[in-house]
Amino acid sequence: MLKEKFKSLQSTVVPLPIENIDTDQIIPARFLKATTREGFGENLFRDWRFDNRGNKKDFVLNNPAYTGDILVAGKNFGCGSSREHAAWAIHDFGFKVVISSFFADIFKGNALNNSLLPVQVSEEFLNKIWQQLEANPKAQIEVNLEQQKVILPDGSSESFDINAYKKACLLNGYDDIDYLLSLKNEITAFESR
Amino acid sequence: MSTLFDKLWNSHVVNRKEGYPDVLYIDRHFIHEVTSPQAFEGLRKRGIPVARPDRTTATADHNVPTKDQHLPIKEALSRFQVETLRKNCKEFGIELYDLLHPFQGIVHIIGPELGITQPGMTIVCGDSHTSTHGAFGAIAFGIGTSEVEQVLATQCILQNKPKQMRIEVNGKLGKGVLSKDIILYIISQISSSGGNGYFVEYAGSAITSLSMEARMTICNMSIEMGARGGLIAPDQTTFDYVKGRRFAPQGEEFEKAVAYWKTLKTDEGAVYDKVYTFDAADIEPMITYGTNPGMGIGITERIPTVEELKDHSEATSFKKSLEYMSLEPGSQLLGKQLDYVFIGSCTNARIEDLRLVADFVKGKRKADNVEVLIIPGSKQVEEQAIREGLDRVFTEAGFELRGPGCSACLGMNEDKVPAGKYCISTSNRNFEGRQGPGARTFLASPLSAAAAAITGRVTDVRELI
Numbered sequence: 305m306l307k308e309k310f311k312s313l314q315s316t317v318v319p320l321p322i323e324n325i326d327t328d329q330i331i332p333a334r335f336l337k338a339t340t341r342e343g344f345g346e347n348l349f350r351d352w353r354f355d356n357r358g359n360k361k362d363f364v365l366n367n368p369a370y371t372g373d374i375l376v377a378g379k380n381f382g383c384g385s386s387r388e389h390a391a392w393a394i395h396d397f398g399f400k401v402v403i404s405s406f407f408a409d410i411f412k413g414n415a416l417n418n419s420l421l422p423v424q425v426s427e428e429f430l431n432k433i434w435q436q437l438e439a440n441p442k443a444q445i446e447v448n449l450e451q452q453k454v455i456l457p458d459g460s461s462e463s464f465d466i467n468a469y470k471k472a473c474l475l476n477g478y479d480d481i482d483y484l485l486s487l488k489n490e491i492t493a494f495e496s497r
Numbered sequence: 498m499s500t501l502f503d504k505l506w507n508s509h510v511v512n513r514k515e516g517y518p519d520v521l522y523i524d525r526h527f528i529h530e531v532t533s534p535q536a537f538e539g540l541r542k543r544g545i546p547v548a549r550p551d552r553t554t555a556t557a558d559h560n561v562p563t564k565d566q567h568l569p570i571k572e573a574l575s576r577f578q579v580e581t582l583r584k585n586c587k588e589f590g591i592e593l594y595d596l597l598h599p600f601q602g603i604v605h606i607i608g609p610e611l612g613i614t615q616p617g618m619t620i621v622c623g624d625s626h627t628s629t630h631g632a633f634g635a636i637a638f639g640i641g642t643s644e645v646e647q648v649l650a651t652q653c654i655l656q657n658k659p660k661q662m663r664i665e666v667n668g669k670l671g672k673g674v675l676s677k678d679i680i681l682y683i684i685s686q687i688s689s690s691g692g693n694g695y696f697v698e699y700a701g702s703a704i705t706s707l708s709m710e711a712r713m714t715i716c717n718m719s720i721e722m723g724a725r726g727g728l729i730a731p732d733q734t735t736f737d738y739v740k741g742r743r744f745a746p747q748g749e750e751f752e753k754a755v756a757y758w759k760t761l762k763t764d765e766g767a768v769y770d771k772v773y774t775f776d777a778a779d780i781e782p783m784i785t786y787g788t789n790p791g792m793g794i795g796i797t798e799r800i801p802t803v804e805e806l807k808d809h810s811e812a813t814s815f816k817k818s819l820e821y822m823s824l825e826p827g828s829q830l831l832g833k834q835l836d837y838v839f840i841g842s843c844t845n846a847r848i849e850d851l852r853l854v855a856d857f858v859k860g861k862r863k864a865d866n867v868e869v870l871i872i873p874g875s876k877q878v879e880e881q882a883i884r885e886g887l888d889r890v891f892t893e894a895g896f897e898l899r900g901p902g903c904s905a906c907l908g909m910n911e912d913k914v915p916a917g918k919y920c921i922s923t924s925n926r927n928f929e930g931r932q933g934p935g936a937r938t939f940l941a942s943p944l945s946a947a948a949a950a951i952t953g954r955v956t957d958v959r960e961l962i
Contacts, residue, residue, distance in 0.1 A: 388641035
């Protein structure tokens with residue numbers, strides 16, 4: 305089934321310069337009880353956004369200075385639980401891209417399966433992003449999937465890796481299950497080996 | 498020359514094509530109520546059945562209450578999620594080990610104890626601790642819900658082959674040091690992201706001398722260093738454990754299986770992408786102080802200061818962690834007063850763990866300032882504990898033995914640690930809010946948890962045995 309397509313994007317950025325952000329922070333376990341994929345965005349980073357009385361905390365998602373479709377985070381983003389709800393929550397909140405210097409494997413896979421592009425950049429390039437955002441919170445970053453490139457406001461850029469198959473899926477809105485179903489005969493042959 | 502992982506992987510590749518991930522055949526798919534509903538909904542939308550219901554095992558574990566399991570689940574959303582699993586299993590023809598079923602329990606506990614988990618298999622589940630099953634010499638890893646849907650639809654999964662790491666632990670463990678301490682030590686050494694992109698094979702005399710249940714604890718936490726999974730080559734310990742279990746091959750079939758399982762090992766001279774070697778003698782009982790499982794120290798050590806951090810780029814999350822835990826850099830944890838003790842979870846809720854705890858606490862009484870919860874990993878563990886009289890030992894010590902489930906490992910059911918309270922836990926994660934919003938978690942072995950229950954403080958168990 306066709307999913308949302310992704311080609312390129314230019315947007316302001318939400319910075320989250322913290323390392324090792326685990327999926328329990330992205331979406332706490334108590335919000336995993338839904339049986340559909342929708343509506344997780346309202347609880348994204350719930351315990352960092354709100355105190356236990358529901359009052360807003362001093363957190364970047366509550367800061368109107370920062371908006372946009374790109375989330376930039378410290379290294380080892382998405383570690384911990386395999387819950388795909390984390391990718392759903394980030395996407396549902398409105399982000400299309402997450403940039404970090406390192407992603408946990410399962411999170412990366414989950415994101416790619418949900419039209420959320422994880423872009424891994426070098427530690428130096430990530431530092432450059434922090435600096436440019438500090439100078440100008442409204443700075444825009446361009447993420448071009450076709451060229452596999454991130455371009456900063458000062459014109460500097462860095463290439464990023466993506467699996468060729470996954471790139472084609474995102475560009476065309478393809479789905480893994482369609483591909484696997486097309487291999488039905490081979491799977492049956494494997495089973496009767 | 499191939500590694501064990503190569504052999505297992507290659508024998509399960511259905512299709513390999515340049516520029517595409519491998520299509521990997523899955524021998525066993527475990528499902529539970531939390532990560533499956535959206536996958537079943539996907540099948541329904543496509544109008545397709547579950548490809549191999551006979552290779553799919555379902556149980557309810559994350560949301561289930563650990564008290565009065567015969568009553569309807571109180572919390573509406575939890576109840577609905579478990580009911581949705583029931584409905585889906587019925588509609589798609591999957592056997593479900595539901596609440597009160599004699600085989601119900603945490604998905605990673607019941608697979609091995611029922612003999613469903615066997616050497617040589619590929620095993621997946623929508624839960625990151627699926628790595629547990631690697632202890633049998635299987636490729637086992639956690640997946641997301643879209644992948645659960647792939648496996649339900651085709652019994653296959655698209656995967657890029659990960660890099661390989663070998664972690665050797667040699668020598669003899671010290672007194673009071675358990676397999677949980679080994680894995681907490683390894684993660685503290687290579688960090689919570691040190692295994693990212695790798696599949697780990699554990700080897701060395703300290704590993705092969707462990708029981709099956711102790712090996713499962715190690716593999717269970719492979720994900721906590723970022724690795725997709727961890728495995729241990731099967732040996733006589735493995736075969737003896739599997740033999741006679743309900744869904745294991747029986748009689749002649751078993752002998753045939755063992756002959757094959759004996760071939761499952763890494764060839765001499767096979768190359769890994771990365772190798773670590775540790776000495777068991779360097780490991781003391783471990784405890785975590787921060788909010789990821791890599792932030793661990795020996796029980797007698799001090800919490801590092803910012804300057805002492807191995808990786809200075811972790812300074813931000815280090816400071817944030819200590820603030821959350823309300824702890825001082827450079828201070829000791831030993832003697833720190835506790836509020837809760839949780840012995841349970843897919844890491845340490847097997848019968849061996851409960852026996853260890855019972856042996857230690859026999860004739861002792863818990864400290865007044867702590868509440869002690871013992872949650873068996875499965876109905877079978879619970880019944881075994883009662884048959885062996887462990888329940889009486891726990892009751893006399895002031896501990897509460899409840900019904901099986903994930904419980905206060907992740908606080909999806911009613912068992913939670915209140916905000917600001919300290920809990921020493923045998924589970925696998927100390928993330929912020931993991932055991933409930935604001936809860937503060939110290940990870941440790943069942944023996945260290947038992948010692949803390951008696952003294953009410955973080956304790957070096959070696960002084961009490």
